[in-house]
Each structure stands twice: as C-alpha cells, then as structure tokens.
Amino acid sequence: MYRKVFVAQNADDLNVKLPDDYLHKGIEVIAFEIKESRNEILAAKKEAAKKAHRYFKTIQIDLGGFNFNRDEANER
Known part of the structure; x- marks a missing residue:
C-alpha cells in the first residue's frame, strides 16, 4: 500500500x-479532498506513532535463551 498526502x-x-514496486501491476488510485x-x-500521525x-x-x-533449530522448523 502506498499513501501520499499533499497539497x-x-x-x-x-x-x-x-514506487517501482507498482510496475506491471494493476493499481487503483483514489483522490479526495x-x-x-x-x-x-501530521500532528495526528505523530500522536498515533507515539501511542503505538x-x-x-x-x-x-526475552529471547535470550532461545536457540533456533532450522531442522525442527522445517519438519513437516
């Protein structure tokens, strides 16, 4: 998803x-006032980011004691 707010x-x-990611893809553009x-x-976005x-x-x-086992992860 790409969103741009501008005047x-x-x-x-x-x-x-x-962005180039949208090359050769169908897209929908919606514009409204x-x-x-x-x-x-911008103030609302900053406040939402602070809350998040x-x-x-x-x-x-704490993942300090976690060891990743690739074979176990790939078992089916």
Whole structure:
C-alpha cells in the first residue's frame, strides 16, 4: 500500500510518482479532498506513532535463551 498526502500547488503537482514496486501491476488510485490542514494531519500521525510506540514498548519478550533449530522448523 502506498499513501501520499499533499497539497498541489500547480497542475504539475497532480502527477504522482509511484514506487517501482507498482510496475506491471494493476493499481487503483483514489483522490479526495481532505478537510484537515496538512499540519493537523501530521500532528495526528505523530500522536498515533507515539501511542503505538508506547504500546509496543510494553510488550517485550526475552529471547535470550532461545536457540533456533532450522531442522525442527522445517519438519513437516
């Protein structure tokens, strides 16, 4: 998935470059006007990232004694 939020300053800005991962693939592009300002969107994203960071920081697993056994993992 690729998402880009921007404000077009001129007609040329309406051409969106997509990553090369989308070459030779069918894609769907959806464009709509957003009511929030760019700063409000960025602030909301930062707050969501902080919440996610705090959440995942509480989930910590000690893998100190774990040994990976490739043969066991590939058994069927």
